[in-house]
Amino acid sequence: MRFLQITTKKYKKISDLTYTCESRVKYNEYVYRMLNKLLTDYKERFTYRMLKILLDTDLGADCDDAGALALLHRLADEKLCEILAVTHCTSEKSGAVAVKAINDWYNRGDISVGQYDVKAFMEGERYTRYTCEIMDKYLENHSVPKFENAVRVMRKALASNNDVVIVVIGMLNNIAELLKSEADDISPLNGVELVKKSVSSMYVMGGNFEDLSYEEYNIVQDIESAQCVSKNFPVPIVYSGFELGTNVLTGDNLEHQVEENPVRMAYSEWNKVVCGKEAFRRSSWDPITVYCAVIQDTPLFKKSAPKNITFDDEGKTLVTDGGKDCYLIAKKSNEEVQEVLNQLIY
Incomplete structure (x- = not known):
């Protein structure tokens, strides 16, 4: 377990508590209480280190990006991770403003937000299905925020940190641009060198590992970037395929x-x-x-054997044995996964 390991007879691994709860009471009434108790005990007796997370998102086209960001903040509340930065990978500024609004809502307004600054990449109503409403509400009490280029935000986060976990829940254009970046005032290392030095792994929502002929959305929106990243990223990539989340329906707690x-x-x-x-x-x-990137030994999912994973010119997933990458496989039912995630999205 990357962020901590408790192997005494008194306690199980913390991540087990997100699934095992004999009384089946609400997660935030039982697991949060027990989690805090375990963390307090752990900090008194062990060296404690949180995961450092850099999130890249296309928030705007679908709402589960917002749910994922909320979940990440809740895990950060429990000191399971530190959010270094959040970058947005489309040209729609309302998406970056919505990211900023969500960060502010969870009392982390100091988190750096980066914007993809190439014009006309995934712009239009399809990509602002809710972000304009969030932006308008946010701007009632705030000035229009200015965002730095996403690659510079990522390079700053990586230059000043080690063992970073990158999480990508959108297209891979920002990551491709990061790999292509040259030495600059931030770091004497180029993008590949900086990733190799500072990143331990990257979790990517992309591909389909039950139906390899399926052309998954995040990949087909920018196939060139997906191919670039899958072939050139110098540290392990863990793919979370389309098949895992389709029938896991979350967000119920938001109604209240x-x-x-x-x-x-x-x-x-x-x-x-x-x-x-x-x-x-x-x-x-x-x-x-996001959940699996932070709770890396969760009992809900497991990793495949090492694979070579890339994508063809139509966006189909290509998988062969060997290599440094892998994909996630569900170990529990959709309903069990749903129960855990629902208690973290509010």
């Missing part, structure tokens, strides 16, 4: 949150636009990816 909650707004507005009615459930591709 205040209307100003930007994550509630994301789920509500997305469902109104796409489904024609207000609802608070959505598939959980991105929350699963």
